[in-house]
Amino acid sequence: MTTLIGYASLACVAAGLLSGAIVLVVARSGVLALRAALDLWLAAGLLRLAQPPEWEHLLGAAAIVAIRQLVAAALARSRHSGAPGRASGGAVSARR
Amino acid sequence: MLGEQWLSETVDLLVRVVEAAGALVIFVGAMVALVRFVVVGLRDRRSRAFVPVRLALGRFLVLGLEFQLASDILRTAIAPTLLEIAELAAVATIRTGLNFFLAREIKQERRELEEAGHPPDVDPARAPGGHLT
Numbered sequence: 001m002t003t004l005i006g007y008a009s010l011a012c013v014a015a016g017l018l019s020g021a022i023v024l025v026v027a028r029s030g031v032l033a034l035r036a037a038l039d040l041w042l043a044a045g046l047l048r049l050a051q052p053p054e055w056e057h058l059l060g061a062a063a064i065v066a067i068r069q070l071v072a073a074a075l076a077r078s079r080h081s082g083a084p085g086r087a088s089g090g091a092v093s094a095r096r
Numbered sequence: 097m098l099g100e101q102w103l104s105e106t107v108d109l110l111v112r113v114v115e116a117a118g119a120l121v122i123f124v125g126a127m128v129a130l131v132r133f134v135v136v137g138l139r140d141r142r143s144r145a146f147v148p149v150r151l152a153l154g155r156f157l158v159l160g161l162e163f164q165l166a167s168d169i170l171r172t173a174i175a176p177t178l179l180e181i182a183e184l185a186a187v188a189t190i191r192t193g194l195n196f197f198l199a200r201e202i203k204q205e206r207r208e209l210e211e212a213g214h215p216p217d218v219d220p221a222r223a224p225g226g227h228l229t
Contacts, residue, residue, distance in 0.1 A: 008119065008123045011126075011127070012122075012123070012126045015129075015130040019129070023133065026136075026142075026143070027142075028143075029143055032143055035150065036133065036146060036149075036150060039153050039154070040129065040153070042157065042194075043122050043125065043126040043153070043156075044126075046157065046160060046161065047122055049164065049187060049191070050115050050118060050119040055183075058186055061194070062190055065190075065197060068201075069197065
């Protein structure tokens with residue numbers, strides 16, 4: 001079970017990398033690509049949490065959540081300030 | 097004593113089953129999202145088309161988290177040591193926080209989609225002609 005979850009978690013990490021690359025190429029938005037990748041990396045973190053709890057896994061999942069919140073806050077701020085998309089991380093191109 | 101051990105083993109089995117169900121939901125959601133990211137990237141080359149995919153993935157993650165929270169609650173029935181209870185509390189806190197933030201993000205993105213004039217449940221990749229407009 002633990003090995004299976006380990007492989008599933010690894011697959012999610014790879015899926016995050018691939019999805020991030022696809023979004024980056026198609027949308028040309030760094031923030032959107034990062035958010036897509038972080039969604040899948042969060043899935044990997046949640047899968048790892050399904051293993052017997054270890055403090056390392058807990059901290060890893062908490063770190064991913066913190067990064068997600070930071071990215072979301074940065075995206076919201078660049079939207080409200082109306083800054084040019086690509087210069088500020090692609091908020092405008094993300095809304096096309 | 098035998099009854100107590102039997103109860104402990106039964107709850108342990110239930111915890112494993114519920115936790116495996118949660119992990120399965122999360123994994124399936126992640127793989128479905130990956131396939132849809134690729135399809136949307138190839139067919140509908142607009143950044144807005146990725147938002148429904150992320151919304152669907154968020155819903156899968158929330159559902160998986162609910163299963164995992166259910167297993168945490170079950171586990172409280174068989175956590176004899178204080179250290180185990182502390183670990184359980186930390187896991188449950190992180191999962192509850194995650195659940196809250198994910199639900200908030202889903203609501204926010206849904207509202208943004210509605211403001212942009214697109215119903216949130218429509219997947220551009222599956223819409224006729226592959227476009228929402």
